[in-house]
Amino acid sequence: MKIMVVDDSKAMRMIVNRTLRQAGFGNCEIVEANNGKEALEAILASPPDLVLTDWAMPEMNGLELAKALRERNVAVKLGFVTSQGTAEMQEEAKNAGALFVLTKPFTADTFKATLDSVLK
Amino acid sequence: MTSVLTLEAWLEAAIGALNEVATSSLGTAPIERSEGSMPEEAGAFLPLFSDHESIHVGLFSTRAGAAALTRSLLGMGPEDELSDSDIADAVGEIVNIFGGVMQRALHGELKRVDLGLPVFIWGLVAPTERLKRLDGGVMIGDVPAKLILLRGAVELPGGKG
Numbered sequence: 001m002k003i004m005v006v007d008d009s010k011a012m013r014m015i016v017n018r019t020l021r022q023a024g025f026g027n028c029e030i031v032e033a034n035n036g037k038e039a040l041e042a043i044l045a046s047p048p049d050l051v052l053t054d055w056a057m058p059e060m061n062g063l064e065l066a067k068a069l070r071e072r073n074v075a076v077k078l079g080f081v082t083s084q085g086t087a088e089m090q091e092e093a094k095n096a097g098a099l100f101v102l103t104k105p106f107t108a109d110t111f112k113a114t115l116d117s118v119l120k
Numbered sequence: 121m122t123s124v125l126t127l128e129a130w131l132e133a134a135i136g137a138l139n140e141v142a143t144s145s146l147g148t149a150p151i152e153r154s155e156g157s158m159p160e161e162a163g164a165f166l167p168l169f170s171d172h173e174s175i176h177v178g179l180f181s182t183r184a185g186a187a188a189l190t191r192s193l194l195g196m197g198p199e200d201e202l203s204d205s206d207i208a209d210a211v212g213e214i215v216n217i218f219g220g221v222m223q224r225a226l227h228g229e230l231k232r233v234d235l236g237l238p239v240f241i242w243g244l245v246a247p248t249e250r251l252k253r254l255d256g257g258v259m260i261g262d263v264p265a266k267l268i269l270l271r272g273a274v275e276l277p278g279g280k281g
Contacts, residue, residue, distance in 0.1 A: 011210040014194055015145075056237060083220025084235055086227065103224070104217040105144040 001119070002029045002046075006039040006053035006062065007081075016052060016081060022108035023115065036060030040068050047076045050119060052102075055082035055089070066096035077118055081106070124172055125229060127254040127269050130222075134177050134267050135256060137221035145217060146192040148261035158257040158266035160244060162186040164212040165270070166219040167236035177222070178245065178268040179215050185263040186211050192261070204242075212238035245270075 003025065005016045013032050020030060031048065033039035037060040039053065051069075053062040060068070066078055080093050085103035093101050099118045102110060125133075135153070142148045163180030181189065187202050190210035196202070215238045223233045247253050247270055256267040 009209050009213045009216075011190070011194060011206070011213045015213075018195060056235070083216045083223075085220060085224055086232075088232075104220055105141055107144065 001025075001027075001050075002031060002048040004031050004033060004039060004043065004048040004051045006033045006036065006051060006057070006065065008034055008054065008057040012054065012081075019106065019108050019111050023112035025111075025115065034059075036062060036065030036068070039065055043069065043074060043076060044072070047074060049077065050115070051076055051078040052081050053078065055080055055084050055093075063092060063096055066093070066098055070097045079114070079118065124170070125226070127175075127252060127271055129229075130175055130177070130269050130271075131254050131256050131267060133222045133225050134218065134269065135258065137218040137225060138179065138258065138260070138267065140221050141214060141218040142260050145214070146189065146260065148192065152259040154257035154259050154264065156257055156264075158255075158264050159185065160266050160268065162207070162211070162240075162242050163266075163268075164208070164215040164238045164240045165245075165268075166212075166215045166238045168219060168222065169234045169236065170230045171232060174272050176268075176270040177215070177219060178241075178270070179211065179218075179265060180241075180245070180268060181263055181265040183207070183242075185265060188263050189214060189260065189265075208240035212240050 005013050007013045033042055035057040055062045062080055078098050079100040080098055081102045083104045090101050100114050139151045142151050159182045160180035161182045163178050165176045165178040168175045186207050190207045193210050219235050226233050252271045254269045258265050
């Protein structure tokens, strides 16, 4: 299984990686992208099984990434891992095709519960 | 629901949010408030925008303190090397995370709170007369730190003047 982590913060990519391992996804191939634009190119070249993306990023943000994938009919599972989690954003994320929004700070348990449910 | 909070209310929200981040992401004991003089050599600001104003919330410490917070966030040991860039990125992320917690905590009190992107600063913060400032000293585990709230004295368009 391949999981893509999209975040402009190297620190946050490291934390998501570590949390994935703690949540039992250590055997997965984990690839990274710095922003939505970089992620989109990589996904079109080789789609992962799941995309975990930040919301606010330079170049192309997470919401724009989700919309771009939907416009291109790329059937990849996508969820947000973000600091921002208002009801309006949850709705926007859902409308753009996101399966979930995980808000920071998160735990390995919340990661496991969420990812297990979408990767069945 | 109100349109403007006092700086004291913003500071209380920031302390509550920082405590949540400290005890989860940073793995420290609950933060303690401190009345002593706290350092502001290195830290990050995050802008928060409500309907009628912009607030900057900052977390500052010494360079060593910022490095210690970075190591806590990333699960690193004291022997692990950190670049200035690593510290800037991680402290910016800490501020970003607790800004998100503040956003959710203030949801019932303000119509909306939007987050900007964190900006890391090496050195003293020198606000002008156009900014009101309120500080709150805290201990995050063994790290002395300071929360700094800055509010523009000029309200955003649509404010009540």
